[in-house]
Amino acid sequence: MYRYDEFDHTLVTERVHQFRDQVERRLSGELTEDQFKPLRLMNGLYLQLHAYMLRVAVPYGTLSSTQMRKLAYIARRYDKGYGHFTTRQNIQFNWPKLEETPDILAELAEVEMHAIQTSGNCIRNTTSDQFAGAAADEIEDPRVYCEIIRQWSTLHPEFTFLPRKFKIAVTGADHDRAAVRVHDIGLQMCRNEAGEVGFEVIVGGGLGRTPVIGQTIREFLPKQHLLSYLEAILRVYNQLGRRDNLYKARIKILVRSEGIENFKRLVEEEWSHIKDSALQLPEDEIARIETYFAPPRYECLDDTVREFEVKRFEDRDFASWVRTNVTAHKEPGYAVATISLKPTGKPPGDASAWQMDAIADLAESYSFSEIRVTHEQNLVLPNVKKADLYALWQSLRDVELATPNAGLLSDMIACPGLDYCNLANARSIPVAQRISERFSDLERQHDIGSLKIKISGCINACGHHHVGHIGLLGVDKKGEEFYQITLGGSADENTAIGKIVGPAFSYDDVVDAVEKIVDTYLNIRSEDEEFSDTFRRVGLTPFKETLYAAH
Amino acid sequence: MSVQILTANRLGDGAVVYRAKAGGWTERLGESLVLATPEDAAPVLAAAETPQASLEIVGPYLMPVDNSGGQIRPVETREFIRAQGPSVQFGNGHEVENTPLSLAG
Numbered sequence: 256m257y258r259y260d261e262f263d264h265t266l267v268t269e270r271v272h273q274f275r276d277q278v279e280r281r282l283s284g285e286l287t288e289d290q291f292k293p294l295r296l297m298n299g300l301y302l303q304l305h306a307y308m309l310r311v312a313v314p315y316g317t318l319s320s321t322q323m324r325k326l327a328y329i330a331r332r333y334d335k336g337y338g339h340f341t342t343r344q345n346i347q348f349n350w351p352k353l354e355e356t357p358d359i360l361a362e363l364a365e366v367e368m369h370a371i372q373t374s375g376n377c378i379r380n381t382t383s384d385q386f387a388g389a390a391a392d393e394i395e396d397p398r399v400y401c402e403i404i405r406q407w408s409t410l411h412p413e414f415t416f417l418p419r420k421f422k423i424a425v426t427g428a429d430h431d432r433a434a435v436r437v438h439d440i441g442l443q444m445c446r447n448e449a450g451e452v453g454f455e456v457i458v459g460g461g462l463g464r465t466p467v468i469g470q471t472i473r474e475f476l477p478k479q480h481l482l483s484y485l486e487a488i489l490r491v492y493n494q495l496g497r498r499d500n501l502y503k504a505r506i507k508i509l510v511r512s513e514g515i516e517n518f519k520r521l522v523e524e525e526w527s528h529i530k531d532s533a534l535q536l537p538e539d540e541i542a543r544i545e546t547y548f549a550p551p552r553y554e555c556l557d558d559t560v561r562e563f564e565v566k567r568f569e570d571r572d573f574a575s576w577v578r579t580n581v582t583a584h585k586e587p588g589y590a591v592a593t594i595s596l597k598p599t600g601k602p603p604g605d606a607s608a609w610q611m612d613a614i615a616d617l618a619e620s621y622s623f624s625e626i627r628v629t630h631e632q633n634l635v636l637p638n639v640k641k642a643d644l645y646a647l648w649q650s651l652r653d654v655e656l657a658t659p660n661a662g663l664l665s666d667m668i669a670c671p672g673l674d675y676c677n678l679a680n681a682r683s684i685p686v687a688q689r690i691s692e693r694f695s696d697l698e699r700q701h702d703i704g705s706l707k708i709k710i711s712g713c714i715n716a717c718g719h720h721h722v723g724h725i726g727l728l729g730v731d732k733k734g735e736e737f738y739q740i741t742l743g744g745s746a747d748e749n750t751a752i753g754k755i756v757g758p759a760f761s762y763d764d765v766v767d768a769v770e771k772i773v774d775t776y777l778n779i780r781s782e783d784e785e786f787s788d789t790f791r792r793v794g795l796t797p798f799k800e801t802l803y804a805a806h
Numbered sequence: 807m808s809v810q811i812l813t814a815n816r817l818g819d820g821a822v823v824y825r826a827k828a829g830g831w832t833e834r835l836g837e838s839l840v841l842a843t844p845e846d847a848a849p850v851l852a853a854a855e856t857p858q859a860s861l862e863i864v865g866p867y868l869m870p871v872d873n874s875g876g877q878i879r880p881v882e883t884r885e886f887i888r889a890q891g892p893s894v895q896f897g898n899g900h901e902v903e904n905t906p907l908s909l910a911g
């Protein structure tokens with residue numbers, strides 16, 4: 256796994272000292288809140304409804320057991336005993352005290368973690384496929400390039416004051432688990448006709464107030480040009496992106512107003528000046544970073560594991576967990592296990608300190624001490640021997656982490672919403688909880704099949720509602736919480752923005768509305784048709800009819 | 807124009823606080839100083855916006871309340887949640903120091 260180099264270590268430690276000093280000066284009155292706010296945000300510290308919130312970066316969603324134990328310790332010692340895993344593969348603590356935050360940052364630095372660039376108009380944590388390095392369907396491990404991007408973008412002097420925040424995602428597999436088409440820049444690894452591996456570069460995607468699907472600016476970018484091309488895109492954006500209007504400042508707006516052809520021309524023009532500069536990535540540099548992500552020492556195993564197959568027949572609960580939560584691994588005899596953070600009726604993405612400790616232990620026993628955070632707010636053990644899956648599942652059950660619902664209806668994304676967030680119109684978490692209770696019958700969920708519900712408490716879309724098969728957006732109607740429903744969104748390689756089905760539903764009625772949508776789908780689906788395929792076939796009309804029939 | 811109270815977050819831990827009838831800041835909504843008119847409210851808000859006040863609190867603002875029947879109640883959902891804490895159990899409900907609260911009304 257990647258280890259910080261000297262440079263990172265010095266930098267992070269210096270930042271902790273600086274921030275300790277800044278906090279002291281704020282508490283003594285030397286700094287006003289207006290002066291202090293940008294400083295705390297640069298260190299990932301927000302002020303929410305009831306408390307401060309600290310956002311800690313988990314680069315490309317990869318965590319070690321040691322780091323997970325540290326997060327558990329912080330949750331217990333400095334917070335209320337839990338943490339919240341987010342759609343940006345980060346973790347947020349919801350109750351840190353201002354004067355203790357420098358201590359938390361110092362604790363994090365001990366395990367090579369920090370909160371730098373988790374806020375502000377800079378290049379944020381680069382996200383990736385949670386199955387990176389393990390997935391059977393992958394061309395190459397995308398984290399190598401996430402790390403190269405991380406090193407290039409960390410405190411990049413030219414790009415610390417962009418017109419707006421900037422998010423990059425990289426995927427190494429054809430099946431897009433990193434939502435690359437709704438990021439400012441998405442990188443999809445691919446092969447050209449000669450069989451060489453490079454990137455399809457997608458630009459100008461994003462959610463928020465104006466959801467836009469990214470467009471391909473380059474079909475194939477050779478690896479060695481990755482940084483110079485990114486730099487060219489960012490330079491054009493930095494020069495031409497709008498700084499006069501917060502809502503028009505993201506690159507998606509610039510790409511749209513220029514048109515992709517013109518934008519591409521500007522980028523390629525800029526690129527022609529820097530293409531052969533020091534930003535070129537030499538083979539040996541790529542190889543050096545690759546060694547950080549060298550595969551663990553897999554045993555040479557048969558892919559068919561008898562005791563595993565037998566257990567699947569003997570134990571139906573285990574079989575149902577395997578069906579949803581276990582994914583094919585590229586190494587024979589191994590599997591990828593998803594740990595659902597969506598137990599029925601609980602807040603999506605929350606994990607208590609003792610669960611984090613348990614996961615750290617299990618990763619140590621069964622997954623080469625490696626853990627991943629997914630953008631769907633779950634955790635993953637990427638390298639589990641099939642022969643160990645049954646024991647792993649039993650241990651997960653003991654800590655209430657074996658819910659067999661990955662990819663099913665109750666595997667929802669929900670933003671913090673009005674329970675925590677200062678910007679919210681409506682609550683998200685209790686809506687998710689009520690939906691998951693309504694559909695608590697897991698057999699019913701298995702029958703419904705793959706269905707993604709995503710909930711945001713306001714138009715900022717932190718809960719990705721635009722790309723949910725069913726999206727719920729909290730709106731304020733005369734002081735009451737209402738929810739606008741969109742259908743047919745998708746975040747994978749068939750990215751689509753959901754369509755508004757009709758007038759919004761009240762807090763009390765929204766769960767019934769979701770159930771009606773699901774029932775309508777069950778009535779009209781043809782055999783084995785997933786929700787999104789049915790929607791593509793029939794459109795909004797049948798859903799509108801059942802939802803608004805009685806009105 | 808409904809009556810108002812003054813609220814903010816405490817500097818040290820971000821907790822929700824209200825300007826207290828007895829002076830200073832309180833975590834209890836019921837102890838707030840009720841400001842009947844905009845003329846009453848303006849100087850109280852101004853005093854909370856001074857550098858001196860910023861040693862204790864962040865982001866002061868006036869919020870409408872309903873004090874009919876002698877009890878102070880928030881008017882907006884957001885303020886109910888600020889007053890009572892998150893309406894959900896958190897941390898999967900284990901080993902955490904909160905009691906989930908239901909929204910009044």
Ligand code: HEM
Pocket residue numbers: 301303308340341342343347419420437438439460461462463464505669670671675676677678715716717718719
């Ligand atoms: C609780 C404090 C939070 C605040 C104040 C906040 C604020 C915002 C704002 C203002 C935007 C819109 C930015 C824009 O469109 O330019 C945004 C977008 C976003 N946030 Fe948050 N957010 C919060 C929590 C979260 C959490 C917990 C997650 C992950 C679960 C998250 C993930 C995202 C994502 C994925 C976007 C969409 C990015 C895009 O527009 O392409 N945020 N957030």
Ligand code: SF4
Pocket residue numbers: 670671672673676677678679680711712713714715716717718
């Ligand atoms: S979508 Fe809105 S309510 Fe939800 S976390 Fe983002 S800013 Fe807050």
